[in-house]
Amino acid sequence: MRLAVEAAASIIDAEGVRAVTTRRIAAEIGYVPGTLYTHFRNLDEIFVYVNALTLKDLRLRCGSAVAGAGDANEALLALGAAYLAYAQEHPNRFELLLRRHLNENEAVPEFVQQNVDQLIALVEAQLRRLEPDADAATMENRVRALWSGIHGTSALALPRQVFTNRWQSDQSILETLIERFLTAGARDV
Amino acid sequence: MRLAVEAAASIIDAEGVRAVTTRRIAAEIGYVPGTLYTHFRNLDEIFVYVNALTLKDLRLRCGSAVAGAGDANEALLALGAAYLAYAQEHPNRFELLLRRHLNENEAVPEFVQQNVDQLIALVEAQLRRLEPDADAATMENRVRALWSGIHGTSALALPRQVFTNRWQSDQSILETLIERFLTAGARDV
DNA sequence: TTCTTTATTAAACGATGTTCAATACTGCCC
């Protein structure tokens, strides 16, 4: 039921994850709570679908950012900025992405994993331009490292958590991080 | 009521945040749910105290790691490793740190903010050794950037979330990130 | 002891996620 997922997503955006209840979703789409359980195992599964939606949005924004940039350095800075901007504009949705609702030993569903992989592939494509000859393991390592930095900056930019950045611009912090990462790479080559 | 906070922390460690209920905490310390409300405004406030505990533990571990290291580069690598190890060993507690339970415009309580500041100060002290003449704003920016990377790697290392790292060692990713950050700095000087 | 103040309790309230038997609906065969 796409309607239920979209309703959940819009409630999250507007009022936060805690405002999402089965009765609220059902009311929003003209159903009754029990109906949701014929389409989803439980409320957590709806959240997984919302996360898939979020990842797709995030990936599309990062993709546009990369497409509009020149060289690889510029593209990665733009990608990071888009990632951060998304987190800042949709803090509730981004927060849901950080939650851990999977059961022990439960794999990430493929329709979610695909979006994650594509997101990371965007970073890889640009880094590859800078280091065309790196072997797969090295490249994977560097992609993950850079992405961790981008992700960490974005996570820390979320308001209303214990980690708050009160003085500095998150954007400038992110730029420092990415530029340093790329500078170190350029030196090796 | 320290007992309540410690009980909540141990439930979180053992069974996750969702297992924490007022009735469970009360039973654990030989009280009744209502009693908690004479010491805390609500359950969220108990979580804030748990976060303060977590931050203290994390800071102490990072402090020990720095103390046992030689030069600043080594110290920062050890600090990052300690940060990551804590997240991996206490994923549920670390996850709670990422949550956003503060109300709009509500400031972080000082007893929490202090722990955050001290944690960041550990990073700053080591970075300062590398760049003794940097002005305050520049230093703050670099500290935040490096810390964002460490934090991001640790957050992504948590299991049971949509972002899972299936192939690579989180430790090696973190080392790449920190080494590149420091290499770029060394080049500037 | 008696009074005052504080700490604790038991019970209740509304709301939550989830289940399930009963009902409505739909499309198909005769």
Add this chain to the structure above:
DNA sequence: GGGCAGTATTGAACATCGTTTAATAAAGAA
């Protein structure tokens, strides 16, 4: 069209949750 199989939806119920509050127990001072 009429009846039927299968699916979709409902309403009501269950246990449990966070939180409140009037009543009770405990403790300390006079």
